[in-house]
Amino acid sequence: MxxxxxxxxxxxxxxxxxxxxxxxxxxxxxxxxxxxxxxxHNGAVAVCALTPDNKIVLVKQFRKPCEKPLLEIPAGKLDQGENREEAAARELEEETGYRAKSLQWVTDMYGSPGFSNERLSIYFADQLEKGDMHPDEDEFIEIQLFSIEEIAEMLQRGELEDAKTIIALQHMLLNYNHSK
Structure with a gap:
């Protein structure tokens, strides 16, 4: 068939x-x-970022469709023709002020393929340098840092509701060595 x-x-x-x-x-x-x-949708990118002191960078922002703020990994839409990895680096810096020395591709995924063609690329970054945030003019973001243990507990309790964030954090917990 x-x-x-x-x-x-x-x-x-x-x-x-x-x-x-x-x-x-x-x-x-x-x-x-x-x-x-x-x-x-033109597509989007997201970055699971780990600071040099092993803190996960999440952003808190109000999400109108959900009518509440959500904690998410930094993310944003692609501009027409934009390279996905470059867009991920741009979004990380715009939303958090962190610059990644390199990004590691994790996966590409469709979040809601029953009605949308939006393809999201997720990256991991653990070599970060702090810079300045440059959010979009209509973006109001609060950066929050969490230990790996706190993230594991938040996932266990179902406190994180954003799919890309859950997938990226679960991947990070399973696949990266966090001991320093």
Whole structure:
């Protein structure tokens, strides 16, 4: 069986700064038709950053769709045609003031492939130098540092709710040697 849905028609609903919305009529595998509501996004990057004194850098910011602040690893959207690793380094510095000497790619993932094509690249950085933050003009961020033990406890208690953050921190806990 071929797993493919053929697009019969599509309608553009909205074109914005961050996302575009379309409704597609598709032919299903069984020959029937259905509607698909799709969100198109240029992509994003995120960085799980570990300071020289073994603290994890998280940012706290209000997330309107959730109607509350969330703790997350630093992250942001890609500009059109932007290199993912360079974007990750840029976002880390803009949101936290930390500069990474190097980034290690962790994974690429789709967060919500049922309706969005947003592809997120996660990186790890542990050789950081402190600089100055340069958040976007509509970004209000509070940096918070946590020990590896605190992060493990927060994950165990379900205190972190952002998927990219949970995935990146679990990966970091499993794959990196943190003893100094």
């Amino acid at each position: 071929e797993f493919n849905e053929k697009t019969i028609s599509k309608e553009s609903i909205y074109q914005g700064k961050i996302i575009d919305l379309e409704v597609h009529e598709v032919e299903l595998i069984n020959g029937e038709s259905s509607k698909r509501e799709l969100v198109f």
